[in-house]
Amino acid sequence: MAKVTPDGVRKLAALAHLALTDEESVALTSDLERILEYAESLKSVDTEAIEPTSHALLEKGLEGEGSSREDEPRPGLDRERLFELAPDAGDGLFKVPRVLP
């Protein structure tokens, strides 16, 4: 079974853009350990020659014909209205902290 450590959790957190507190890292490490231990039971299932399912209806051919339509431009949501929702925007741009030195 995969070993989960507080260090490993901190690395995962960095990948997921989460700045965890030390208390959270410790608590979440033991949560993840328990959940993954429970999930170990999957290893006992024989899945030889079984295809993975990413979408329950794809193989049944029941999904909508809309799943691939022509890629044509059409009106979207109002730009100004969307910028109003941003924490910081201006000049038709979303503003973020400076990313260049």
Next chain:
Amino acid sequence: VSLWELALRPLRDRLVEGSLSAEETARAFLERIARMDSELGAFLATFADSAIVRARFLDGLPRDERGPLHGVPIAVKDIISVEGTRTTAGSRILEGYVAPYNATAIERLDAAGAVILGKTNCDEFAMGSSTENSAFQITRNPWRLDRVPGGSSGGSAAAVAAGLSPAALGTDTGGSIRQPAALCGVVGLKPTYGRVSRYGLVAFASSFDQIGPLTRTAEDAALLLESLAGADSRDSTCSTLPVPRYTEEIGRDVRPLRIGVPRDVLGEGIDGSVLLSFEKTAEEFERLGVGTEEVSLPASKHAIACYYLLVTAEASSNLARFDGVRYGLRTKASGLHDLHDLHKMMSATREKGFGREVKRRILLGTFVLSAGYYDAYYEKAQKVRSLVARDFARAFERVDAVLLPTTPEPAFPIGAKSEDPLSMYLGDVFTTTANLAGLPAVSFPAGFDPEGLPIGVQLLGRHFEEGTILRLAHAFQQATDHHRKRPERAS
């Protein structure tokens, strides 16, 4: 009979014929919410002004322009976008966010003549089974205030159970419509994956999420689904199959149908009164002339492990969009001067904006997708997902529906599982299979435990055969009274 005691169908009939106005109906429910909801916490927001304006407009419509949901009040889970109103998904990270467009489900309700009363509480990003993971408030079960209403659509279920709204929209990723419906003694329908457009629904796990109705009766669920279902070019996974007349289908004879009873999944840890209600429901169907037979679902015992590995993977990807850049919360960190600081802003925003369960799931999902673990966890779970679906496909060669309990126990006390994520997950033992296999499933009231808490059972059907499971549930409700009983405090 008071307005709030009416099911949606009789209410709609009075509204269409004009013996009741949409305005007095909206006022009656808004007044009831104002009077009763401080105790329950079912609603995060009510739209008193816009609902009255809308109701007056509908009252002015000539009879031949009145839609199938004319004047009917509906509550909406606060994870579905309603234009011009706050949509929080139960999370602080969407603080200040006002939806700039309507979900397709909301457009459909509008077109059918419904009046939206307000937004209901839910677990943050629909991640939870008790509504305790809402960043804003807890919701109490109308049957007993010290119990959870279930989740994640707990606000919607509590609202319908308490008569604060005749119907509500919820979403179901692993049971989030059916489980609270069972715990609150109402009907909850999870449609087939792809039956209802997900456009405008804040995504949790995109290959699982479905929008569906919570109502008092199967007939009402049929009526709502007729308006909600159907193709949508803005959701490529939404099916273009024609939408049947569910309200007609439910009236057909149930005797040609057969129900499968998978007793092999009824293992340990299931409450005695749940098992009793389950067996009595099977007997009632026999009395109605519906044949029952044993079916076997051997892969179902792996459903919870399979489900939690897959949905957390999808969630870790979906929730990457909440980064403090385009909408919602941004945490101001001082001295931001380089790329490192941009990442610091994002991490600080997500740290502050997400609750514990959401972080837990993002981390688990990031783990199962990471190099070295992908095959052992994520792909393995995808294969087991195929096996779960295969079991049902095999059962549906012999039967038209599969009967299962909805939950292993009635509503549990508030706080009983909130510190133990795994025990909370294990409560989803009977609900996740429908989502893994993309099947439609309807939970309906089937009895009460000795303390008077409601118990639900569910019927799962073949893909796109909502009409069949609703027909069976409707016949059951015609023959029984469980769904007519209301919590005392609601009377």
